[in-house]
Amino acid sequence: MSITAWQLCSWPTCPWKIPDDCAQWPAFVHVQSSVNPHAPAGREALRHGDTVWVGQMGGTIVGVGWEWIELRRGVFMLKDPNYVATNLQFLDHALAPLNDLDAIVSANRVAHALPWQATLTQVLAATRTAEAAPAPPAPTPRTRPAAPPPLPARAGTFQRPPGAGWPSAAAA
Template sequence: MIPAWTVNAWPSALWQPGRDAPLHFVHLGTHVSTRLNKDWPSMGQTVWGGRAGDSAAGISWDWIEVSEGIIAIADPMMMITNLRLLGREGEVLTAHEVAPHLNGLVHRLPWQAEVSRALEQTQHTLPRPAVPFAGITSKSLSAGAGGWLT
């Protein structure tokens, strides 16, 4: 997967909402962070990309599973993107002016389904924790240890 934080290092892509063609993004990857404690929520990052005119454009953000099956943007003000949005007069918009546009873009993406799919795949591929002495029985001990239990 493309690391989420690298999207900011891509060459800038200019986009003027309402004037330029609408942006269409596709899922590039989702990372599920390792849970250090089973009581902590699942979390990670997701990356989406598309075109803004002739330039590659990307957006990524952190997500968190706030309850089983309920996935939310961890911080709607902390989207990582190489997009530079322009206002009506061609001026570069501030972070506060850009936030509603980026959140609207993300709202239209099927990102929660992609995160759910990544969570499901992660849960199916995690190794089962080893259970100490799970395969040991009194029969195997008596047979393999020179009969010390008998």
């Protein structure tokens, strides 16, 4: 099953007053990181894609996801920090929905707390290894092998004297 970051917005909304201590947050697990198939290929090419993380709060599945870009090889950043897709509705201390700016800050706190960059490093290392593998050699035209040299006579084997032929069928 494939989930893209933007699909999280269609999930049922879950209100959440984000605790200051991230140890009290739901345990988010990595579900998917994808590499844009239209990204340039090759060992030195920089990539971009999206990543999705999912957790559970009460009986509700919650998710956060965002697009990422490789700034330079092995260094990843949010492509647009102002857009972290989620079905979470962030609440303030009075349990009222946060304004847009504060909600963006809260969503970025969640993204920053997750080990997504290390996960992307592993995903991209696997894709780069597959691309960097040498291509199999081109098939060569088949040629008939040369006839092997005649075997030397072995001791104890019958050798026909020179000039002696097989008896003809008429003589028999």
